[in-house]
Amino acid sequence: MGIVLGPNRYGKAQVRVVHVVRDGDRHTLRDLDVRTALAGDLAATHLTGDNSQVLPTDSQKNTVYAFARKHGVASPEAFALLLARHFVHSQPAVRRAEVAVREFGWQRLGQHSFQRGGAETRTATATYDGETVRVVSGLTDLVLLNTTNSEFHGFVRDEYTTLPETTDRILATAVDARWRHLDADADWDAAYRQVREALVAAFVETYSRSLQQTLYAMGRRVLEARPEVAEIKLSLPNRHHIPVDLSPFGLDNPNAVFVATDQPYGVIEGTVGRDGVAPADGDW
Numbered sequence: 001m002g003i004v005l006g007p008n009r010y011g012k013a014q015v016r017v018v019h020v021v022r023d024g025d026r027h028t029l030r031d032l033d034v035r036t037a038l039a040g041d042l043a044a045t046h047l048t049g050d051n052s053q054v055l056p057t058d059s060q061k062n063t064v065y066a067f068a069r070k071h072g073v074a075s076p077e078a079f080a081l082l083l084a085r086h087f088v089h090s091q092p093a094v095r096r097a098e099v100a101v102r103e104f105g106w107q108r109l110g111q112h113s114f115q116r117g118g119a120e121t122r123t124a125t126a127t128y129d130g131e132t133v134r135v136v137s138g139l140t141d142l143v144l145l146n147t148t149n150s151e152f153h154g155f156v157r158d159e160y161t162t163l164p165e166t167t168d169r170i171l172a173t174a175v176d177a178r179w180r181h182l183d184a185d186a187d188w189d190a191a192y193r194q195v196r197e198a199l200v201a202a203f204v205e206t207y208s209r210s211l212q213q214t215l216y217a218m219g220r221r222v223l224e225a226r227p228e229v230a231e232i233k234l235s236l237p238n239r240h241h242i243p244v245d246l247s248p249f250g251l252d253n254p255n256a257v258f259v260a261t262d263q264p265y266g267v268i269e270g271t272v273g274r275d276g277v278a279p280a281d282g283d284w
């Protein structure tokens, strides 16, 4: 039985770069966490320790900072694309580059003062193999809650089912979404805003009989709003809010007092795509 080197890649993670643009006194700021991952003809370093084709991860990190200075950060997507193309074009051994960016939001407080937003994070990943570019945008930790218009009943009842049926519950989640673009060129910031708005609007406006139904409605709304989005993957934790039994205290509980539990939690996941648009290769 032979032993072979399988798929491999390497790069730098958590390259934190903060870029400031100064327009007189009015500054703008982009705060990123960049991860690079290069793959290609890299067997030698694994098999014999020959590093002649290895661009150090330290150089990859330096490239991120130098590119922020040279090209600015127009958007997470544009910055990721620039870097992915650069590594493939400049390194003969590199056949494929993936650059993943997380952007932390800052709200403006003044001309040059900002307040860090909440946990919500914007994401962008650009992948380039010398021919095809793939851009995936996303967000994580967009926390949403409806205090009504959510039911859950009619589900399977087996010998282990204790969950009561409900026609009025709290529905809460922290949206984790990734959407794949058909094009490698767009007004990325405007596109991002519209997708986010579509996700929120669908969550707010859908009368939900399951989080699964809400998931599909959210994905569908995004695809209807943005023709350049090929497909969207959603992962929605079900942040359960359980009505507290107040009867021991002689109190009723007409959907007023809940315990917010954080574990265990349900996870509802799904992809919504377009008929006739082939799914992308591999994981994204």
Ligand SMILES: O=c1[nH]c(=O)c2[nH]c(=O)[nH]c2[nH]1
Pocket (backbone or CB within 6 Å): 152, 163, 209, 210, 211, 212, 238, 266
């Ligand atoms: O919207 C829901 N979907 C489920 O599949 C599920 N399962 C569960 O226990 N609660 C819920 N809620």
